[in-house]
Amino acid sequence: MTAPLLQVDDLHVRFPISGGGLLGRGRRMLHAVNGISFSLAKGECLSIVGESGCGKSTTALSILGLQEPTEGMIRYRGLPLAGPGAPGRMQRAKAVQMVFQDPYASLNPRQSVRSSLAAPLRLHGFTAGSEIDGRIEVMLKNVGLTPEHANRYPHEFSGGQRQRIGIARALILEPEIVVLDEPVSALDVSIRAQIINLLLDLQEKLGLSYLMISHDLSVVEHMSDRVLVMYFGQIVEEGGWREIFEAPAHPYTRRLIAAIPDPEKALNTAELQDCVSDVPQFAGRSFISDGSTAPDVFTAPAPSELVEIGASHKVRLASA
Known part of the structure; x- marks a missing residue:
């Protein structure tokens, strides 16, 4: 069996929150990520979905090295990406x-496209102008732009073109893993399909692995090989896209799927409420939370485990 490209084991991220007492007394720990584990294979698109505050972005920032984990291990090709022995940010960047969510805020308005794409190359030791220009030209063509665009500035481009530039900048160092943070949510609906197809084409052409953070389930369904559903810092369900979208088991996953807008159906509140009425039972074991009430984020979650209910399909249940 081929070893995973990325392996995350028992990842915890907690943030100290000061209370209202004198001299900061009453400090509590906010449990943002609670012991999640998953892997990412070469050429795979793995999506993490869930509502705002579920911990999916904190997980991505930990993998990128922008947030230090409290506990756990993150490995890339078997080597640690965080903690003792981890590479520096320069090595990690390779x-x-x-790819950031907002193409209007992620590009420096004072830098030309050429400057934005050349900066990471120079930081990583590329000094020959001809080599830098050659890489920029190839990358612009890869994302559907022309070499002439290199001399322009961000304000001269549409939102879709800016996101293409952001993708080019992310790929200029030839990374194997790309984190996609809501890559099309800030774009017009008419442009979203173009960017999604571009990302899929680049994944196949360059052999990329995607970790996508999203709450847009229509995009997730279109792009993903596997899906992780997060709820208050825990993975409550994981499986292939078909298992998650066609046979969701956890009540929270069912609520997410039921909330996907369908223009051909009238809004039916009763259907949304009834989507968890026929939740399957698993050997009498209960779910830790059904998603109807918010857990206390300042306490560790109750003991539970991901239980396999089908081929590559797991759901979180209370510990036996």
């Missing part, structure tokens, strides 16, 4: 890069 392995993992990010």
